[in-house]
Amino acid sequence: MTLNLNISTFSDIKNIAKRPFVIAGPCSAETEEQVLKSAEAIHNSGNVSLFRAGIWKPRTRPGSFEGVGEIGLEWLKKVKENFNMPVTVEVANALHVQKCLKAGIDVLWIGARTTANPFAVQEIADALKGTDIPVLIKNPVNPDFELWIGAFERFNKAGINKIAAIHRGFSSFEKTSFRNTPMWDIAIKLKQILPELPIIGDPSHIAGNTELIPFLSQKMIDLDFDGLMIETHISPKTAWSDAKQQLTPFELDELLKRLIVRNVESTNINFKNKLEELRKQIDNIDEEIIHKIADRMKTAQEIGKYKKDNKVTILQVSRWEDIIKERVFLANALGLSSEFMEAFLPLIHEESIRIQTKIMNEE
Numbered sequence: 001m002t003l004n005l006n007i008s009t010f011s012d013i014k015n016i017a018k019r020p021f022v023i024a025g026p027c028s029a030e031t032e033e034q035v036l037k038s039a040e041a042i043h044n045s046g047n048v049s050l051f052r053a054g055i056w057k058p059r060t061r062p063g064s065f066e067g068v069g070e071i072g073l074e075w076l077k078k079v080k081e082n083f084n085m086p087v088t089v090e091v092a093n094a095l096h097v098q099k100c101l102k103a104g105i106d107v108l109w110i111g112a113r114t115t116a117n118p119f120a121v122q123e124i125a126d127a128l129k130g131t132d133i134p135v136l137i138k139n140p141v142n143p144d145f146e147l148w149i150g151a152f153e154r155f156n157k158a159g160i161n162k163i164a165a166i167h168r169g170f171s172s173f174e175k176t177s178f179r180n181t182p183m184w185d186i187a188i189k190l191k192q193i194l195p196e197l198p199i200i201g202d203p204s205h206i207a208g209n210t211e212l213i214p215f216l217s218q219k220m221i222d223l224d225f226d227g228l229m230i231e232t233h234i235s236p237k238t239a240w241s242d243a244k245q246q247l248t249p250f251e252l253d254e255l256l257k258r259l260i261v262r263n264v265e266s267t268n269i270n271f272k273n274k275l276e277e278l279r280k281q282i283d284n285i286d287e288e289i290i291h292k293i294a295d296r297m298k299t300a301q302e303i304g305k306y307k308k309d310n311k312v313t314i315l316q317v318s319r320w321e322d323i324i325k326e327r328v329f330l331a332n333a334l335g336l337s338s339e340f341m342e343a344f345l346p347l348i349h350e351e352s353i354r355i356q357t358k359i360m361n362e363e
């Protein structure tokens with residue numbers, strides 16, 4: 001994939017001394033009092049860099065609370081004035097953008113349902129031309145990596161360089177213990193392809209409940225995410241949207257206090273030496289594994305020729321079943337899980353079949 005994004009890391013999130021960059025605030029702005037009380041408590045903690053509140057809420061089904069609308073912008077202006085805290089709002093169309101820019105909202109965010117729609121993303125990007133407001137882009141609701149990348153590109157083409165990604169998980173038909181499955185591979189791939197792009201984790205929308213939020217937050221920090229967006233409400237039980245997943249400002253503080261922020265690097269020389277030694281071991285083991293796999297494939301090739309000469313099929317189900325049983329047994333005895341072997345062995349087997357099929361089809 002060729003990607004040529006010009007990203008001037010939003011608010012220098014990548015370089016701020018205080019990791020993680022924390023965004024907190026209620027799912028929705030409900031009343032002036034609720035917004036200001038939530039903001040005051042969040043501000044007093046001293047741990048939060050940006051206050052969030054949704055005023056236009058993209059609800060999956062009609063009939064639930066769809067946000068207070070424009071009046072919420074007035075409340076957010078008061079948050080800025082009273083607590084000197086920058087604020088962020090979700091925008092889903094050009095009109096929202098205009099209203100937010102007029103109200104002096106500091107940062108915009110694009111919701112997961114909007115990122116999934118290139119027309120909406122383009123409309124918002126066009127409305128932002130000529131500004132340099134930072135934009136946080138949530139992953140699309142569906143696990144479509146290209147669609148997420150496409151949104152970064154659309155904003156970038158419109159001249160927006162201050163962008164960051166928000167990983168909020170992906171919806172699925174299947175019921176799982178998460179409200180939205182994390183699919184960590186997608187976030188890791190994004191880090192690989194765009195290392196300069198800050199990634200903010202949204203454990204609230206992945207979890208869907210408060211219990212999993214500390215675990216997910218720690219996991220995100222351990223995956224070297226740059227920040228966290230955590231829904232925080234002065235009275236979660238009475239929240240008008242996402243009541244089950246919002247923390248109180250006190251709970252947010254406790255979570256942040258317990259968070260262990262590990263760095264990608266350490267200056268401790270003993271640590272560095274030990275790590276280097278262990279990494280060399282890993283490199284050597286990987287090399288051995290690859291050599292062994294190559295040897296195995298060569299043998300599979302020989303077997304393929306032999307089967308061909310004797311007009312025998314590539315697959316013998318009973319042999320394959322025996323292999324799985326024996327290898328899983330051995331792996332278990334060595335402390336490896338059955339799940340791992342059951343995922344790993346078919347990959348090897350498929351490659352052997354591919355090699356033998358090629359031989360069978362040769363003239």
Ligand code: PEP
Binds near residue numbers: 058
């Ligand atoms: C939200 O942040 O409140 C929200 C609506 O999130 P998402 O777009 O991730 O569903």
Ligand code: MN
Binds near residue numbers: 241
């Ligand atoms: Mn929400």
